[in-house]
Amino acid sequence: MISFDPTEEQQMMRESVAGFARDELRPVARAVDEGGTIPASVAEKVAQLGLLRTWLPEQYGGDGADRSAVTGAMIVEELAWGDLALAAHLLSPRLFAFPILELGTASQRDRFLGHFAGSGFIAASAALTEPRFDFDLASLSTRAVAKHGEWLLDGVKCFVPLAREAEFILVYAGAGSEVAAFIVPRETPGLEISEREKNMGLKGLATHEITLTACRLPAEARLGSDAASGVVRLTSEMRVATAAIAAGVARAAFEYARDYAKERKAFGAPIATKQAIAFMLAEMAIEVDAMRLLAWEAGWHLDRGEDAAIESYLAKQYAAAAALKVTDNAVQVLGGHGYIREHPVELWLRNARGLAALDAIAIV
Amino acid sequence: MIDFEFEPQVVERLQIYRNVAEQMMRPISREYDEREHEKPWQFLETMWAASNLSGEGQPGSRKQSGGGNEARNLYTIATTEELTWGDAGLFLALPNAGLGGAAVAAAGTPEQKQRFLAPFREGKPKWGAMAITEPGCGSDSAAIATTAARDGDQWVINGTKIFCTSGAMAADHPGGFIVVWATVDKSAGRAGIKSFVVPHGTSGMTVARVENKLGIRASDTAMIVFDNCRVPLDHILGKPEVNRERGFKDVMATFDATRPIVAAMAIGVGRAALDFVRDFLRDHKVSVRYGLSPHRLTAVERDFIEMEMNLKVARLLTWRAAWMLDAGRHNSLEASMAKAKAGLAVTQITQKAVEMLGPLGYSRQFLVEKWMRDAKINDIFEGTQQINLLIIARRILGYSSRELN
Ligand SMILES: Cc1cc2nc3c(=O)[nH]c(=O)nc-3n(C[C@H](O)[C@H](O)[C@H](O)COP(=O)(O)OP(=O)(O)OC[C@H]3O[C@@H](n4cnc5c(N)ncnc54)[C@H](O)[C@@H]3O)c2cc1C
Numbered sequence: 001m002i003s004f005d006p007t008e009e010q011q012m013m014r015e016s017v018a019g020f021a022r023d024e025l026r027p028v029a030r031a032v033d034e035g036g037t038i039p040a041s042v043a044e045k046v047a048q049l050g051l052l053r054t055w056l057p058e059q060y061g062g063d064g065a066d067r068s069a070v071t072g073a074m075i076v077e078e079l080a081w082g083d084l085a086l087a088a089h090l091l092s093p094r095l096f097a098f099p100i101l102e103l104g105t106a107s108q109r110d111r112f113l114g115h116f117a118g119s120g121f122i123a124a125s126a127a128l129t130e131p132r133f134d135f136d137l138a139s140l141s142t143r144a145v146a147k148h149g150e151w152l153l154d155g156v157k158c159f160v161p162l163a164r165e166a167e168f169i170l171v172y173a174g175a176g177s178e179v180a181a182f183i184v185p186r187e188t189p190g191l192e193i194s195e196r197e198k199n200m201g202l203k204g205l206a207t208h209e210i211t212l213t214a215c216r217l218p219a220e221a222r223l224g225s226d227a228a229s230g231v232v233r234l235t236s237e238m239r240v241a242t243a244a245i246a247a248g249v250a251r252a253a254f255e256y257a258r259d260y261a262k263e264r265k266a267f268g269a270p271i272a273t274k275q276a277i278a279f280m281l282a283e284m285a286i287e288v289d290a291m292r293l294l295a296w297e298a299g300w301h302l303d304r305g306e307d308a309a310i311e312s313y314l315a316k317q318y319a320a321a322a323a324l325k326v327t328d329n330a331v332q333v334l335g336g337h338g339y340i341r342e343h344p345v346e347l348w349l350r351n352a353r354g355l356a357a358l359d360a361i362a363i364v
Numbered sequence: 365m366i367d368f369e370f371e372p373q374v375v376e377r378l379q380i381y382r383n384v385a386e387q388m389m390r391p392i393s394r395e396y397d398e399r400e401h402e403k404p405w406q407f408l409e410t411m412w413a414a415s416n417l418s419g420e421g422q423p424g425s426r427k428q429s430g431g432g433n434e435a436r437n438l439y440t441i442a443t444t445e446e447l448t449w450g451d452a453g454l455f456l457a458l459p460n461a462g463l464g465g466a467a468v469a470a471a472g473t474p475e476q477k478q479r480f481l482a483p484f485r486e487g488k489p490k491w492g493a494m495a496i497t498e499p500g501c502g503s504d505s506a507a508i509a510t511t512a513a514r515d516g517d518q519w520v521i522n523g524t525k526i527f528c529t530s531g532a533m534a535a536d537h538p539g540g541f542i543v544v545w546a547t548v549d550k551s552a553g554r555a556g557i558k559s560f561v562v563p564h565g566t567s568g569m570t571v572a573r574v575e576n577k578l579g580i581r582a583s584d585t586a587m588i589v590f591d592n593c594r595v596p597l598d599h600i601l602g603k604p605e606v607n608r609e610r611g612f613k614d615v616m617a618t619f620d621a622t623r624p625i626v627a628a629m630a631i632g633v634g635r636a637a638l639d640f641v642r643d644f645l646r647d648h649k650v651s652v653r654y655g656l657s658p659h660r661l662t663a664v665e666r667d668f669i670e671m672e673m674n675l676k677v678a679r680l681l682t683w684r685a686a687w688m689l690d691a692g693r694h695n696s697l698e699a700s701m702a703k704a705k706a707g708l709a710v711t712q713i714t715q716k717a718v719e720m721l722g723p724l725g726y727s728r729q730f731l732v733e734k735w736m737r738d739a740k741i742n743d744i745f746e747g748t749q750q751i752n753l754l755i756i757a758r759r760i761l762g763y764s765s766r767e768l769n
Pocket of ligand 1: 463493494495497501503526527529530577585741744745748749750751754769
């Protein structure tokens, strides 16, 4: 039966994350973008939210909640509304832990999941994107070859969040005709983590290029036992997250532009009373809802156990483009003031631009 | 809980509508596009008989306490999408209470609903229509010049209405009626605007002309003249008193129900075009490679994906607007969002479909060119694109129509 109402539990979670985003992320977002570092206080406080622990099984010290992509979409939207760089930082460990939770063998789960039960922030990461203009999930340049009961990994990845701090990185690579994921410890010989990247946006998030040169990994480093189909699902979960994040960033920009337009006067009246501005705002409002609904719908398919490959792809493509349009409109609504770093809209435009290029920024 | 699936019984019923669209509407689609002003009587009579057997009601009714079909508006938009996938013009020509019925359902008393709508469940085919637009005003519906003056136990209506969908059918066939917007007090502005039910056969009501159109040619669009046209007092919908505070909220309430329906009409036509292009590409060995980076996609694939995404967004927004209405929630913002998005998206989708087929898209050998012509109306009636954006903007900014117009 069609319904657009979140459950009471989802609503409560949404509200607590929204409160955190408003009180802890928003106030430091500009400083984080300018300074490039995340205040320790934020990482400490995030533990209360249980962004990961909530869904860890009880045997690993978690709360054992059932994972839901729809719930996940709601949570990442709220965090991204607060600030995308901070959100991506805080959500990065999930890029490593959730795939293990979902597809890992018993021994992989036993070995890794317990790390994330404590109250401290444990850095972990995943490496998917590659530094190519035509980067494509379906044909990765990074290759994994099975040899003498081991895996041999070669390739270059970029935009790997927290690569320096992370003990383990989940590296996606082509293995034969399939895409597989591998648990790569930071000390693995042949793994080189380069200097921190410099990007147009998401400047508070530490990302790195990593190079794998004949990295030897034991057979059991491959995620899951027969992970081929599972990895498709993971990419869907990441795309749903990107779509929901896009909705969050766009909503932030929409709200700011809306409020500004009611205050700012030109030709003797608030600019919001001019149709050229009012219509832009109306279209922005539609797009924000559109992005969210697409993310929810794709997430809903995932929650029913489907791989949602097409739905999540469409949601991500749409949302990435729409987020750019909405944040660009927000800058336009503020005019020259939107271009000045005094206001956050230029930051949201830079951050939103990243969403089309990046496939593994978070997972639901 | 968030859910995007209809109940199995609904899915089953939708299949019936799909069959009607495919087996009864598509085969005569081109014919009644070319034979404008002629009616597919056999089809209309069959559909009339079938809808009476099924006992399905009129759109626009809000959730009532205790029983009834609680997801009625959702159901209506789902069936609308199926039928307009078949043919939007034929859909609009169907005998039912139409927009007039929606107005009665939204603003009428239980007794009025019974009196005006019950005949639509029996006897010969009947039509209802809604007449707001006038030669001097369309979007600015508060500026209507048609008047209704009280004379003893009657209302006397004078004025000219244009572009009235199924107006000729409603005026010409027994049991039909036209809901007419008229002002009872010009000095009161929008608060003076009321709606009146004018039944078939009322003297003083005449069909002055029927328009020739770009698309939806199977549907008649009529000019109706009201010349000292008299109806009983209890033909007014809503309260006769002029309440300056409430403005014309009563008459506007209809749009909350009808805009999602127009959005669904757009979506049906858009889906027809998308399905056609999909099959066409498949037949020509062009597959859409979902999942690939946009850099690797051909222009055709990118266009197709774009069309598909936009159609999907339009549908989700439309479902939401109808769902809210079923749940008894205020949905004007969401109804306008759905209408604005769907109207424009489907205009663009059908134009793209013509483009993608090259010269074949332009040819009347296929229906794609017709769908492009049909689709456009959805961005015009029941509030143009601009009017819906205006409504959305007022809502999100908290402005009145005086502050933003
Ligand atoms: C096939 C068909 C069927 C119809 N069926 C019905 C029916 O059953 N009943 C009925 O009452 N009417 C019906 N209509 C009328 C329809 O609702 C109107 O045509 C529509 O509302 C627009 O009004 P208009 O044509 O007078 O255009 P106008 O109001 O003159 O508008 C012209 C242009 O100006 C724009 N515009 C107007 N005001 C503003 C503003 N404030 N800000 C920005 N832009 C603005 C409009 O968006 C439009 O682009 C039908 C029309 C057609 C073509």
